[in-house]
Amino acid sequence: MEANNLIADLHCHSTASDGTLLPAEVVTRAANNGVDILALTDHDTTAGLEEAYTSAHESDIKLIPGIELSATWQGKLLHIVGLDIDPEHPPLKRGIKILKDMREERAIEMGKRLARAGYHDTYENAQRLAGEGNVTRTHFARHLIEAGVAKDFTDVFKRFLVRGKPGYYRVDWSSMEDAVAWITGAGGVAVVAHPLRYKLTARWLNRVLSAFRDAGGEGIEVVCGRNTPDDNARSALFARKHELLASQGSDFHEPGKWVELGKLGKLPDGLEPVWQRWA
Ligand code: AMP
Ligand code: MN
Ligand code: MN
Ligand code: MN
Numbered sequence: 001m002e003a004n005n006l007i008a009d010l011h012c013h014s015t016a017s018d019g020t021l022l023p024a025e026v027v028t029r030a031a032n033n034g035v036d037i038l039a040l041t042d043h044d045t046t047a048g049l050e051e052a053y054t055s056a057h058e059s060d061i062k063l064i065p066g067i068e069l070s071a072t073w074q075g076k077l078l079h080i081v082g083l084d085i086d087p088e089h090p091p092l093k094r095g096i097k098i099l100k101d102m103r104e105e106r107a108i109e110m111g112k113r114l115a116r117a118g119y120h121d122t123y124e125n126a127q128r129l130a131g132e133g134n135v136t137r138t139h140f141a142r143h144l145i146e147a148g149v150a151k152d153f154t155d156v157f158k159r160f161l162v163r164g165k166p167g168y169y170r171v172d173w174s175s176m177e178d179a180v181a182w183i184t185g186a187g188g189v190a191v192v193a194h195p196l197r198y199k200l201t202a203r204w205l206n207r208v209l210s211a212f213r214d215a216g217g218e219g220i221e222v223v224c225g226r227n228t229p230d231d232n233a234r235s236a237l238f239a240r241k242h243e244l245l246a247s248q249g250s251d252f253h254e255p256g257k258w259v260e261l262g263k264l265g266k267l268p269d270g271l272e273p274v275w276q277r278w279a
Contacts, residue, residue, distance in 0.1 A: 003276040009262045010039040010064065010275060011081055011193060011221065011249020015131065016048030017068075018138035020254035023048035024055035026261070031059040033262040037275050039066035039083050039249070044099040045134045046087035062278060068193060069183070070099060073176035073208055076200065079193035080176065080212075081221070081247070082183035083274065089186035095174060096182075100134060102171050107135045109169040110161075114140075117166035119149060137161045138253070153257075176208075180215040189274060191219035191247045195238060196231050209242045219274045223248035223267055225259040236268035246271035 013019030014026045021029065023040060026048075030038045038061055040052045049065050056063035067082045085092060111123025125147075126139035141156040150156035160167040174182075183190040192212055195205060209220070220242070222235040239246050246267055250259040267273060 003273040003279040004267070006036040006275070006279055007034050007262050007264075008037040008248060008273070008275040009035045009250050009252070009264065010037070010066065010083060010191075010247050011041050011068070011224065012038070012252040012261060013042050013068075014040060014048040014052070015133050016040075016045050017042035017134045018130075018136040018253060023052040026252070027052050027055040027061060027063065028059070029255075030261040031061040033260065035061060035262040037062045037064060037278055038261075039064040039081075041066035041068040041081050041083075041249070043068050043134055043136055044070055044096060044103065046085070046096065047133070049087055064275075064278060066188075067096075067183075069095070069179040070171075070173040071176045071179040072172050072174075073211060076198060076204065076208065077173070078176055078179075078198065078208065080179040080183065080217070081191040081193045081249070082179075082186070082188040083191060083219075083247070084278070085183055085186040085188035087186070089182075092182040092186040095178060099174060102173060103134055103136070106169050106171045107140075110137075110140060110167045113169060114160070114167045119144070119147075119160075119166075122167070137167075140167060176212060177215045180212065180217045184216045189219055189245070190215075190217040191221060191245075191274065192217065193221050193249075194224045194227075194251065195220055195235055196227070205238060206241070209238060209244070213242055213244070217244075219245040219247045221249060222246040222271060223264050225249070225251035227265070229265060232265055233268055236271055239271055245274040247274045
């Protein structure tokens with residue numbers, strides 16, 4: 001089938017990271033929303049994939065094993081989505097372990113800093129909310145909202161969880177080159193997630209994308225969750241300029257928040273969809 005006639009959602013989260021639905025629930029929900037091709041891309045973990053597979057076998061949705069790796073390039077934070085990876089590939093597994101340890105260390109530091117600012121036991125609570133999954137800033141945010149310290153996500157991130165605020169702790173994550181190598185080494189396609197969300201100038205974004213291509217990266221998210229049609233058009237320009245394959249994904253985290261699974265705008269013309277190969 002023609003890729004353009006399929007509904008692809010190649011970026012979303014489950015309880016393996018900071019989503020609120022179990023991997024099986026994400027798959028079922030996507031299938032109910034008419035998604036044909038779904039990639040589960042939890043932050044720095046593939047722990048949800050097995051359950052997602054089991055669920056995908058019960059419907060006719062095609063599941064692409066994915067991940068969203070935290071990376072940095074020249075001091076800038078980047079998220080690199082890996083699609084169609086072999087989650088058992090040893091170098092990728094080692095990379096995931098490194099990132100998991102960094103997350104844990106960061107969470108402890110965030111807890112200490114928040115305690116100094118008068119907010120106690122936030123690490124323990126974030127950990128509790130994360131359960132078996134990777135602990136993220138989203139879990140700190142959920143706890144601080146639950147505790148009545150902040151009113152919503154925008155408020156809690158702005159006041160506590162970004163640079164210059166009491167709960168922020170800088171991490172260098174993996175290098176962008178390592179993240180791409182782990183993905184491509186595991187047979188996957190590396191995609192720059194939500195390129196407009198890093199607040200980079202066009203000049204910086206062009207530098208990032210050149211380096212990303214040199215490192216073996218192949219794709220860029222053109223249509224993503226909270227993009228306006230104008231954002232999609234702008235992202236498309238970067239895709240064409242750097243000859244990158246176009247990806248799309250909702251970046252779904254929980255029902256009722258931001259964008260629903262599979263509810264995405266149309267891919268601008270003149271781009272090659274990354275999901276063509278799975279169509
Ligand atoms: P982490 O990878 O632990 O730094 O957490 C990043 C996650 O926090 C992102 O994937 C989003 O889900 C969430 N996040 C970041 N900024 C915001 C924001 N301003 N409002 C709501 N959620 C956010
Ligand atoms: Mn997230
Ligand atoms: Mn992201
Ligand atoms: Mn994401």
